Amino acid sequence: MSQENDFSEIAAAAATTGAEFARSNFETKLDLENKGESGEPMGPADVVTETDRETQRRVVEVLTERDSAATIVGEENNAAKTVPETGRAWVIDPIDGTFNFVRGLHYWTTSVAATIDGEPVAACSVLPALNRTYSANNTAAFLDGDPISVSDRTVGQSTTVAPIIPPTYGDRSVYGDGVGDMFRRFGTTVRLCSAQATLALIARGALDGAVTPQRPNPWDSLAGVQLIRQAGGMVTDLDGERWTVDSDSMVASNGQIHEELLDAAKGLR
Structure with missing residues (x-):
């Protein structure tokens, strides 16, 4: 071993x-x-x-x-x-x-x-x-x-980002407004309803970034984090600190759009 x-x-x-x-x-x-x-x-x-x-x-x-x-x-x-x-x-x-x-x-x-x-x-x-x-x-x-490797796309109409792990069922108005802002800043947004599938697609360059303001469970996140990092991408929390299993949020990207995605992600809180 x-x-x-x-x-x-x-x-x-x-x-x-x-x-x-x-x-x-x-x-x-x-x-x-x-x-x-x-x-x-x-x-x-x-x-x-x-x-x-x-x-x-x-x-x-x-x-x-x-x-x-x-x-x-x-x-x-x-x-x-x-x-x-x-x-x-x-x-x-x-x-x-x-x-x-x-x-x-x-x-x-x-x-x-x-x-x-x-x-x-x-x-x-x-x-x-x-x-x-x-x-x-x-x-x-x-x-x-x-x-595989992450995409080299920069902020613009060609970028696609994904909100993952939304708040629990109930009032999501703030979260919804934040997603709307992401949609305006980037080319489009998608939600696949699977965090691990989303993170895998970032690793291969099909998607450019993903965000959750929630603390992801380790089983929802660790495999995808490893895929993205080894594919050349970046994973942090909403404050831009390196993501760990103790982080209270997650921002994952190809690295090229990370700063813009961090700024947009603040609205999800």
């Missing part, structure tokens, strides 16, 4: 195993449950299925077989919910974009990231419905095995 390439290979094996199971249940009849604590305001995207749970179980099986000493952090089941400050950990989102998954939309991922002392060192995000696999070690990022 001393070689970083081992981490990327394990991440790919685990994510692929989970993705294959999740794909077999895509566009089938599913029983839906709301997720979150009792009394918490829930929105239409706050759903979970048994497929989420079983996908995570299958990912965990691969990880524990290959690296039994590491901590498992994941969205579902009884996995830890925080990334340890020291040692190795695997961070799992079995289906990032369950809202899309249950509606037959194709932007959802099975994502796995490896961390050492809280920092990502390898990642894999599989988009099963699109037959795409994004991966990163600690030196480069790849799409289906081919090297």
